[in-house]
Amino acid sequence: MTAEINIQSGRKAGDGAAVLEVENLTVEFPTEDGVVQAVRGVSYRLAPGEAMGIVGESGSGKSVTSMAIMGLLPKTARISGSVRFRGEELLGRSENEYAAVRGKKIAMIFQDPLTSLNPVYTVGRQIAEAILAHNDVSKKAAMDRAVELLATVGIPFPEQRANNYPHEMSGGMRQRVVIAIAMANDPDVIIADEPTTALDVTVQAQVLEALEAARAATGAALVLITHDLGVIAGHADRICVMYAGKLVEKGTVDQVFYEPRMPYTLGLLGSLPRLDEGGRERLTPIVGSPPSLMNLPPGCPFTPRCPLAQPVCEEREPDLYATDAPAHLSACHFHEKLVGVSAAQLFRPTSVDTEGVTPRDLEVQQ
Numbered sequence: 001m002t003a004e005i006n007i008q009s010g011r012k013a014g015d016g017a018a019v020l021e022v023e024n025l026t027v028e029f030p031t032e033d034g035v036v037q038a039v040r041g042v043s044y045r046l047a048p049g050e051a052m053g054i055v056g057e058s059g060s061g062k063s064v065t066s067m068a069i070m071g072l073l074p075k076t077a078r079i080s081g082s083v084r085f086r087g088e089e090l091l092g093r094s095e096n097e098y099a100a101v102r103g104k105k106i107a108m109i110f111q112d113p114l115t116s117l118n119p120v121y122t123v124g125r126q127i128a129e130a131i132l133a134h135n136d137v138s139k140k141a142a143m144d145r146a147v148e149l150l151a152t153v154g155i156p157f158p159e160q161r162a163n164n165y166p167h168e169m170s171g172g173m174r175q176r177v178v179i180a181i182a183m184a185n186d187p188d189v190i191i192a193d194e195p196t197t198a199l200d201v202t203v204q205a206q207v208l209e210a211l212e213a214a215r216a217a218t219g220a221a222l223v224l225i226t227h228d229l230g231v232i233a234g235h236a237d238r239i240c241v242m243y244a245g246k247l248v249e250k251g252t253v254d255q256v257f258y259e260p261r262m263p264y265t266l267g268l269l270g271s272l273p274r275l276d277e278g279g280r281e282r283l284t285p286i287v288g289s290p291p292s293l294m295n296l297p298p299g300c301p302f303t304p305r306c307p308l309a310q311p312v313c314e315e316r317e318p319d320l321y322a323t324d325a326p327a328h329l330s331a332c333h334f335h336e337k338l339v340g341v342s343a344a345q346l347f348r349p350t351s352v353d354t355e356g357v358t359p360r361d362l363e364v365q366q
């Protein structure tokens with residue numbers, strides 16, 4: 001960082017209080033056909049420096065949740081609940097009040113870098129604008145800082161690249177520019193919304209390395225939104241699984257990956273290629289599609305796709321139950337029946353696995 005720029009984030013060493021608290025967040029979109037319940041009572045706490053992953057299929061409410069936190073939803077959206085940054089409520093603030101937080105204290109990396117960047121300005125100027133918006137520094141100091149940030153996120157020849165326009169860069173390099181903009185003001189929280197979508201595996205790894213460099217340089221907590229559990233595995237401390245606008249499982253990475261207690265989570269893991277399987281096991285798909293979030297019926301939204309479904313699942317939507325592991329929660333009436341069960345056992349009703357266990361052995365008793 002240059003001598004002229006002294007960005008103070010307000011971060012306190014050893015401060016164990018949550019940097020971001022989301023409590024019972026609900027987002028609805030009124031339409032001519034009915035009300036779309038995009039987010040339904042989402043709650044989580046993010047500690048300083050922590051990395052939390054939010055996973056789920058498209059349409060599960062991941063991005064809408066983060067857009068609500070950032071104050072970027074249209075005025076027609078009906079938002080309730082609470083979003084607190086370092087104890088201060090964000091919901092209900094004016095646009096000017098939100099602008100003082102957005103980009104400086106909470107930064108967001110959007111899914112498509114080409115639409116995030118202005119095509120008529122150089123990338124260096126756009127990074128410098130993010131710095132000038134929140135700091136009283138000279139344009140030269142801001143440009144020097146922009147070059148420094150480009151180097152931090154791994155862009156070669158940053159002095160020359162700062163003069164490039166977005167279309168002169170590859171998709172991976174554009175995404176690294178967006179990461180540089182996000183870390184420009186040393187934020188306390190970075191929300192990354194599908195930062196590796198449409199990138200090949202090699203470039204994906206480079207972008208994730210740049211994101212880790214941004215966290216190391218700023219000390220920011222991270223909310224990593226993705227549908228790819230493989231991305232979460234090496235870059236998050238905790239995981240929140242979303243389905244039909246609601247959190248259906250929460251826990252540490254090891255808890256969710258090795259001891260999933262929600263059929264939907266088990267299905268996601270079963271559809272993920274694994275290197276340790278050596279290509280011998282076929283992937284296990286989840287039959288069916290996510291439900292419409294308009295006029296949801298009572299009961300668990302996953303019921304039509306769930307092999308464990310019982311009449312109670314159609315009558316009452318489960319809360320997040322505590323499992324036998326600390327801080328591991330599951331929204332399944334029969335989460336205890338999933339101990340030691342594989343995705344192949346649960347989602348292949350006509351097959352028998354190598355241990356001779358069929359889905360009939362998983363039948364639950366009411």
